[in-house]
Amino acid sequence: MTAVDLGIDQGVAAAEKAYRDAQTLLLWRRRLLPAAGIVAALGLWAFVVWFFKVPVFVAPSPQLVLMTLWTKLDILLINLLPTAIEAFSGFLIGNIAAILLATLFVHSKSMEEAFFPVVVLINTIPVVAKAPILVLLLGNGMEPKIAIAALICFFPTLVNMVRGLEAVNPQAMELMRVLSASKSEVFFKLRLRNSLPYLFSALKIAASTAVIGAIVGEWIGSTTGIGALIIQSTYNFDSAMLYATVLVGSAFSVLFFVAILTVERFVVRWQPANSH
Incomplete structure (x- = not known):
């Protein structure tokens, strides 16, 4: 090996080490x-409560909240x-319904023009206004909470799914026509594959909003659940329990989001052509 070759190998090894160190x-x-941001926020919270001598029923210290959690x-x-259960069931129902309706809209423009404005109109109604109506229609069990969670997931997934199914590469679509591909082949081999990044973007939003929908539904009428516990803690001026309940609900939302993100990393290993 010449000195030049040795120098090149050493340079490549140094570059690889520098890259690994940077990563x-x-x-x-x-x-x-x-982690530092969370610790700083907790420290600031504890300092404000201590320095201003905030009453416990107004805002508890982080230590008291952690003790209540334990x-x-x-x-x-x-x-x-x-x-x-309500959030997950609503997530499944709302997203499956959105995917099926998006498929119908893509294959029938007349259906999209007729019913998409109706979907938009329903989506503009606030969740707190939908909840009492659904409680009256479905009773006071889990059904209205699941329905609220489904409705709150439905619209973002529908919009993203329609966009993903329609945003196919024109050259790829022309190739499928040249090959005399059927509608089902175009859908499953081109449209559906192209829509997956859009779909998972909506599913990550729905993972959080489904929990919000379930909690809001429990506010209207329920004796169990995170939403009911929030209301009970508020009425009892048990701020430590209130904060602990909110943290548990948030932790579940984060775990749900991370689960969808993990599935996305295994399923989607590409980006749509026009995503940039």
């Missing part, structure tokens, strides 16, 4: 900065279960 540093930066974890988890 490691970036990974730790992405982990440490959010001592009343069983109550919190018992109430989380119905909310999780």
Whole structure:
């Protein structure tokens, strides 16, 4: 091996090491900065409560909230279960309905022109206004909460799915026509594949909004669930339990979001051609 070759190999090895070090540093930066932000926010919260001597029933200290989380974890988890069932069921129903309707709209422009304004109109009605109507129609069980969660997931998924199914590459579509592909082949091999990044963008939003819908539904009429526990804690001026309940609900939303994100990384390994 000549000195030139040796120098090139050493340079390549140094460049690879520098790249690995940079990637490691970036990974730790992405982990440490959010953790530092959370710690700083908790520290500021504790300082404000201590310095201004805020009454416990107005705003508890982080230590009291964490203690409540620990001592009343069983109550919190018992109430989380119905909310999780309602949110997940509404997530499935709302998104499946949106995907099916988006498929219908893409294959029938007359149906889209006739019913898309109706969907938009329904979506403009506030959730707190829909909830009492659904309680009257479906009773006071889980059904209205699931329906609210489904409705709140439905519209973003419908819009994104229609966009994804329609945003196909013109050259790819022309090739499918040249090959005499059937409508089902065009849909499954071209349109559906192209729509997946759009779909998962909507599903990540729906993962959080489904939990919100279930909680709002529980505010209207329920004796169990995260929403009901929030109302009870508020009326009892139990601020520590209120904050702990909110944290548990938020933690579930985050876990739901992360689950969808994980599935997306396995399913979608490409981006739509016109996503930039």
